[in-house]
Amino acid sequence: MDILVLPGDDIGPEITAVTLKVLKTADDLFGLGLEFEQKDVGVTAHRAEGSTVPEHVLQSALQADGIILGPAGMTAYPEGSAGWINVPGTIRKKLDLFANIRPARSRPGVPRAKEGLDLTIVRENTEGFYSDRNMFRGIGEFMPTEDLALSVRKITRQASHRIAAVAFETARKRNSAVTVVGKRHVLQISDGLFMDEVNAVARDYPEVKLVEKDIDAVAAELYSSPENFGVILITNMFGDILSNLAVAMSGSLGLAASLNAGETRAAANAGHGSAPDIAGKGIANPLGLVLSTVLLLEWLGIRHEKQNFVDAAVAISKAVDFVLADPGSRTGDLGGRAGTADVGAALVKALGNAG
Numbered sequence: 001m002d003i004l005v006l007p008g009d010d011i012g013p014e015i016t017a018v019t020l021k022v023l024k025t026a027d028d029l030f031g032l033g034l035e036f037e038q039k040d041v042g043v044t045a046h047r048a049e050g051s052t053v054p055e056h057v058l059q060s061a062l063q064a065d066g067i068i069l070g071p072a073g074m075t076a077y078p079e080g081s082a083g084w085i086n087v088p089g090t091i092r093k094k095l096d097l098f099a100n101i102r103p104a105r106s107r108p109g110v111p112r113a114k115e116g117l118d119l120t121i122v123r124e125n126t127e128g129f130y131s132d133r134n135m136f137r138g139i140g141e142f143m144p145t146e147d148l149a150l151s152v153r154k155i156t157r158q159a160s161h162r163i164a165a166v167a168f169e170t171a172r173k174r175n176s177a178v179t180v181v182g183k184r185h186v187l188q189i190s191d192g193l194f195m196d197e198v199n200a201v202a203r204d205y206p207e208v209k210l211v212e213k214d215i216d217a218v219a220a221e222l223y224s225s226p227e228n229f230g231v232i233l234i235t236n237m238f239g240d241i242l243s244n245l246a247v248a249m250s251g252s253l254g255l256a257a258s259l260n261a262g263e264t265r266a267a268a269n270a271g272h273g274s275a276p277d278i279a280g281k282g283i284a285n286p287l288g289l290v291l292s293t294v295l296l297l298e299w300l301g302i303r304h305e306k307q308n309f310v311d312a313a314v315a316i317s318k319a320v321d322f323v324l325a326d327p328g329s330r331t332g333d334l335g336g337r338a339g340t341a342d343v344g345a346a347l348v349k350a351l352g353n354a355g
């Protein structure tokens with residue numbers, strides 16, 4: 001199985017190094033047969049090749065079975081200058097990775113984790129308010145006059161259909177309900193179309209319960225009763241906001257896992273940014289990207305019917321639980337003093353012991 005590794009900017013190379021160490025250990029233990037190819041994107045690629053996403057990287061991405069993509073330091077890129085292209089956005093578009101899968105779970109022993117939280121957000125990744133936006137060019141926004149700004153929200157039946165199918169498949173696997181979230185009485189036409197299509201897909205999954213809720217109600221209920229949620233199906237911008245709330249409730253942004261999946265390919269992306277404030281210090285929490293890679297292994301295992309990939313995913317996730325339970329292996333964002341590499345070493349040891 002070919003894995004393209006793109007470490008990205010700032011803390012990206014630090015957390016990617018740990019992720020690869022863990023993955024190579026799992027490869028040895030479970031006989032995954034992984035082949036890695038590593039390439040630069042972001043600031044390093046721009047310095048060497050004049051583009052944050054060189055064309056040969058996109059070609060490699062199209063050929064890989066899976067991608068590991070560290071965070072890109074978008075906020076540091078000078079707007080509009082040549083070659084500064086949104087790294088994750090370009091890869092998502094090129095590979096049509098339409099589903100953003102964002103789990104959030106309170107793992108045992110994690111300080112500030114909200115009890116009862118164990119959900120997966122399935123977020124539509126290609127339209128909504130972001131649909132026609134290239135980096136730094138908000139085509140989806142415009143000003144017809146000097147005093148009027150408009151934002152356009154795009155919802156299509158086709159994109160709603162395919163994201164709904166991902167949510168119902170996820171719920172069927174987890175044996176949980178789907179809560180579809182929007183604001184239908186305000187966004188009557190766009191959320192109306194989204195909800196109608198979700199209800200149509202629901203007919204193919206009679207065993208999965210479907211509940212519709214408003215985003216504002218969900219923001220409150222998620223905090224007060226997180227156990228009420230299993231799979232949340234949501235449009236792009238609402239999903240962006242709710243994912244960060246859910247991940248903060250799991251204890252830290254440093255634990256944020258994220259998979260961007262299409263029909264035939266998927267990319268593991270940390271669910272947090274490139275954290276320039278702590279870059280180079282060796283203190284970043286690598287677990288977000290490690291857990292994203294767990295999602296990628298699971299996805300590859302299901303898609304290619306390879307049980308050893310699913311087993312490896314379960315083993316790494318258990319090793320993460322084991323490591324987090326020890327306060328001495330927690331990074332600063334979780335109230336600990338461990339460094340990025342210490343967490344990696346503890347994970348490799350836990351995996352080896354379990355195997």
Ligand code: ATP
Pocket residue numbers: 011072073074075253254255272273274275276277278283284285286288333
């Ligand atoms: P972006 O706009 O790219 O999403 P951001 O500026 O909103 O990024 P992050 O880069 O995610 O935010 O950082 C937000 C805060 O969380 C920072 O203080 C950062 O240091 C912290 N943080 C993010 N990721 C990690 C991590 N893996 N380990 C520890 N702290 C982290």
